[in-house]
Amino acid sequence: AQKVTQAQTEISVVEKEDVTLDCVYETRDTTYYLFWYKQPPSGELVFLIRRNSFDEQNEISGRYSWNFQKSTSSFNFTITASQVVDSAVYFCALRGSQGNLIFGKGTKLSVKP
Amino acid sequence: DGGITQSPKYLFRKEGQNVTLSCEQNLNHDAMYWYRQDPGQGLRLIYYSQIVNDFQKGDIAEGYSVSREKKESFPLTVTSAQKNPTAFYLCASNLAGYTSSYNEQFFGPGTRLTVL
Numbered sequence: 001a002q003k004v005t006q007a008q009t010e011i012s013v014v015e016k017e018d019v020t021l022d023c024v025y026e027t028r029d030t031t032y033y034l035f036w037y038k039q040p041p042s043g044e045l046v047f048l049i050r051r052n053s054f055d056e057q058n059e060i061s062g063r064y065s066w067n068f069q070k071s072t073s074s075f076n077f078t079i080t081a082s083q084v085v086d087s088a089v090y091f092c093a094l095r096g097s098q099g100n101l102i103f104g105k106g107t108k109l110s111v112k113p
Numbered sequence: 114d115g116g117i118t119q120s121p122k123y124l125f126r127k128e129g130q131n132v133t134l135s136c137e138q139n140l141n142h143d144a145m146y147w148y149r150q151d152p153g154q155g156l157r158l159i160y161y162s163q164i165v166n167d168f169q170k171g172d173i174a175e176g177y178s179v180s181r182e183k184k185e186s187f188p189l190t191v192t193s194a195q196k197n198p199t200a201f202y203l204c205a206s207n208l209a210g211y212t213s214s215y216n217e218q219f220f221g222p223g224t225r226l227t228v229l
Binding site: 006009037042050096100101103106 | 146157161163205219220225
């Protein structure tokens with residue numbers, strides 16, 4: 001079975017703090033794809049990153065970075081020097097066999113000024 | 114601009130009524146999906162369609178129906194048989210075919226349905 005677990009329900013930080021959002025996945029596939037999406041209060045999901053299983057190189061995009069570790073089935077997301085605009089719900093997802101996305105329950109990040 | 118539109122943004126329904134949520138995309142995507150989101154929950158798959166005139170049930174299809182008569186459109190009907198329809202509904206699409214696993218899904222702005 002395929003499953004995504006985001007153990008952190010809510011995180012609250014003060015602006016400029018670094019914060020890491022955890023994601024653990026389960027799949028029996030040898031080739032698979034992982035995604036992170038951001039859901040601001042408006043509700044629309046915004047794509048952040050995708051990662052395929054055969055590329056374990058970590059990625060950095062501005063203040064965002066992702067740590068993919070197959071050995072622990074984790075795909076964690078770090079925001080450096082957080083800002084108020086980063087406040088949102090963040091979802092980790094795994095591509096399902098029908099092309100759909102299998103989502104974790106999300107982590108609500110609140111960044112306070 | 115290319116994207117996915119959903120209407121209405123807010124929808125109120127009386128118990129026992131059927132309602133239809135609209136989803137239109139101009140991205141030329143073959144695959145379209147409907148997800149349901151409840152507070153504190155991730156998104157769950159209701160229905161999906163990989164090609165025109167064909168669609169498949171997702172994990173929580175009971176009480177819902179869809180049609181896919183045009184590539185651009187994938188409307189969702191919430192029937193009176195759906196016991197707890199109050200939720201946020203999101204439509205998504207992506208390219209199908211051999212690149213489908215790799216491509217990200219694009220999402221519409223969502224419809225918030227409330228049953229009175």
